[in-house]
């Protein structure tokens with residue numbers, strides 16, 4: 001969808017901002033550009049909407065070399081969000097959001113209806129905030145309006161330059177969460193610049209880590225954190241990259257172990273004999289249909305009756321697809337040696353510390369060229 005082919009940009013004063021850049025952002029993919037100040041991230045972004053022209057090489061959007069596309073037409077297909085937002089101070093929030101549709105010649109009523117829909121999407125009630133002026137909003141709210149405005153004409157491509165930069169960490173996390181929810185629904189092709197590695201791994205399907213003027217590594221968050229390609233990437237992602245990987249790696253069915261199980265309606269003595277024969281001290285208790293009910297100790301089953309008479313509820317579980325960090329937190333919170341993993345209520349298996357370790361290795365090995 002966006003493709004850089006050996007792109008070099010040298011500014012007139014001789015500064016080479018990017019050198020021999022080649023990578024591709026697939027349709028519906030979110031790629032974060034991260035790296036130290038002055039390494040060429042913003043230049044990369046501006047090469048896409050022709051605010052900057054390459055010295056050599058090509059940039060393609062949707063298969064077309066942008067050099068051959070009229071810049072005004074090109075920019076209509078590309079939403080642009082910048083840190084300082086750039087809202088018009090004398091226009092209401094609703095009219096600011098409707099800017100691009102109006103430029104495209106939409107009828108005023110239709111453009112405003114669309115703007116209201118988008119304000120809703122970014123979490124601002126259009127009745128409350130639509131009539132306000134930008135200086136009557138908080139910094140975080142202004143940034144949301146910036147995102148809504150960029151999406152207004154439904155462009156397939158979004159360029160975002162430090163879109164959540166100028167707010168405190170709590171609001172920033174909120175905006176990131178909202179943006180991820182929105183992106184899951186609208187699936188734009190997104191290039192997002194940040195200098196914050198945490199933000200880059202949280203938001204990116206893949207990450208381009210820049211050194212001075214070049215991409216040092218282009219890969220998934222798990223692989224960048226797990227196998228930094230160069231010393232420069234390793235230094236940038238930080239010494240705690242192992243911990244960071246916990247939050248970007250998902251629990252998958254292949255990571256799970258199958259512990260001994262019994263069912264609520266199994267006779268307790270029969271379950272006890274079976275579990276003793278297996279050498280098991282406890283078992284997971286399942287309800288009809290394989291849903292998780294809880295757990296039971298083998299010794300408790302000696303009391304007779306049905307397993308349900310002895311079973312305990314179990315709260316130490318996470319949904320499949322949760323992050324390893326969430327799974328690990330659950331283990332710590334319940335002081336448990338493993339955590340159950342569910343699909344809905346259905347029991348899939350348990351994640352142990354050994355499974356967690358192998359999941360981390362899997363994420364580092366999942367190299368995508």
Ligand SMILES: Nc1ncnc2c1ncn2[C@@H]1O[C@H](COP(=O)(O)OP(=O)(O)OP(=O)(O)O)[C@@H](O)[C@H]1O
Pocket residue numbers: 011012013015016017035036037038039040041042043044195
């Ligand atoms: N118009 C220009 N003329 C000359 N040099 C420029 C121009 N614009 C940017 N540069 C230089 O190109 C290099 C890359 O700049 P760019 O803005 O792309 O970096 P960045 O990674 O986005 O930085 P930051 O994180 O600080 O915003 C820097 O050395 C910068 O000084």
